[in-house]
Amino acid sequence: MPGPRLAQAQVADHWALFRERLSEVGGEVADFSAVADCPGLFWIQEGLKGFWPGLDLAADPWEAMTGVCRADMAVAETGSVLFASGPDQPRLLSLLPPRHVVLLDPKQIEPNLEAALARLDRRNWAIVTGPSRTADIEGILVRGVHGPRELIVVPFPV
Amino acid sequence: MRSDFDKRAERLPLKVVDSVRTASANKVQGRFQAIASVFAEYDSARRQAAATKEYVLDNLADLLVELEASCLKNGVQVHWAEDAEQANRLILGIVSRAAPSALVVKGKSMATEEIGLNERLIQEGHQVVETDLGEFVVQLDDDVPSHIVTPIIHKDRTDVKRTFESHGLSPRSDEPEELAAVARARLREEFRRADVGISGVNFAVASSGRLVIVENEGNNRLSTTAPRVHIAVMGLEKVLPCDTDLALFLRLLAASSTGQRLTVYTHLVCGPRRPDEPDGPEEVHLVLLDNGRSKILNGALREILKCLRCGACLNVCPVYRQASGHTYRHTYSGPLGAVLAPGLDGVHSHGALAFASTLCGACQEVCPVDIPIPELLLKIRAEVGATPAAPWPVWAWFAQRSARWRMALKALPMVEPLARPWTEHREWPEPSGVDFRRWWDQRP
Structure with a gap:
């Protein structure tokens, strides 16, 4: 559903900045069709499974190679996606699978951290800014040390 | 006079010193770039953070x-x-x-x-x-x-x-x-x-x-x-x-x-x-x-409680870079540790760490909450009391009598071995071959 014109223009700006900052931290943007091409078993958030009826779901979340869930918010300034724990938002989904696909409604992008923090409610929130990384050995950047190695954001207007 | 800290630092393998120096130099660079790209007005951001911590x-x-x-x-x-x-x-x-x-x-x-x-x-x-x-x-x-x-x-x-x-x-x-x-x-x-x-x-x-x-x-x-x-x-x-x-x-x-x-x-x-x-x-x-924190809060080192544990002061410190963290013998090392360790455990157990600093001020400069670390180090030094023995009284004793002074000048080359900790890394000044008085008397 398209929103008012003015808001739309603003959203487009946030999206451009979000995209730039996300790629700075090693995340990427892909389109919806890319999800089905991911190899291995899937862990898909309840309510999204219907979009990909043919995919192999992992019986054990610890075995999943790709996690797919919706972002509850995003921050343009930092390229972050946010997740709030809830009945259909397992905390481990954004952590266990080595590839994390995030469906983001561009309208959910806040311009900066201040705006995002002002919207937090009493759930547990995680602000995720890029794929997991470490530089503990010789200061050399390694991705995917405990959390996901790949963070893929798919624009998903509701 | 070399402290235990100096001795421990000197025993470090060169490989360790190299690792620490390279890594901390890279971190200093990374910090610099990040601050430049994140903050339009870093100084005011830092002042605001320091004020919030003061309020806390x-x-x-x-x-x-x-x-x-x-x-x-x-x-x-x-x-x-x-x-x-x-x-x-x-x-x-x-x-x-x-x-x-x-x-x-x-x-x-x-x-x-x-x-x-x-x-x-x-x-x-x-x-x-x-x-x-x-x-x-x-x-x-x-x-x-x-x-x-x-x-x-x-x-x-x-x-x-x-x-x-x-x-x-x-x-x-x-x-x-x-x-x-x-x-x-x-x-x-x-x-x-x-x-x-x-x-x-x-x-x-x-x-x-x-x-x-x-x-x-x-x-x-x-x-x-x-x-x-x-x-x-x-x-x-x-x-x-x-x-x-x-x-x-x-x-x-x-x-x-x-x-x-x-x-x-x-x-x-x-x-x-x-x-x-x-x-x-x-x-x-x-x-x-x-x-030990509430004790620090009510004492002279209070401001160290603003610390965010970012480690920027370690990376930039010339002493930390040369000495590495283990030399401090405390959970907290570097400039922050040299204040926090004596603060938490008492100046009598870790006060000597306050001397492991050149007081160059780089730590305060990079501190995101502007903690006056050099000032706090001086307070600890004052409390510990013992400042390292300065050579001035010895110099004064010789300089007050011309006979003593002449004798000292003659003996100077003989004391060179005493200065070895200094000369190992620096040039021993070459004497010009003639002292001022003789040059004055013999001038044409």
């Missing part, structure tokens, strides 16, 4: 009471620990109730290093696994961290590979990528089986009760999400008034410590798993650790 210190007791009330409302159990012993006993009680011989996974936490929690848990029959890559290596080595942010800054890839091999892990190469993959695979099982997760806290918000934990690897989130019980250990001074204060502090911490715009994971804990949630800990405990 002025109102610490009230804010902590407010934090406790907010946490309780969120379902977080709050415990107060006056000292290390009390904190350890408290935590031990929670862990033992979770499982008689529990598997504990830990995210990186300097507060738990400070109280020696791991040894205590292990003594009582629990198993403890450090899950941050650097801390994991430190634990395998039975070592202690040499940097508050980068625990194995003193090691290179071959050291890490050797450590892994001596513990039955077989990396195929010494590439950091491979070493990290080996640690990841090994620690997955621990996360899965763990009964309790223990973490530190970077910020705790009094008004909302939100516990904020930042990290890059994901081990901290895993440690505080997968096990049934989460224990967060926090130094009293980490409290902030409101959620809206977080944005500034998150940016300052990420830029100053690792040169990032924001750390990869910012975990905002607001309570245990709710009945309708699929995962998350059933119990969340917050341990508020004093352990």
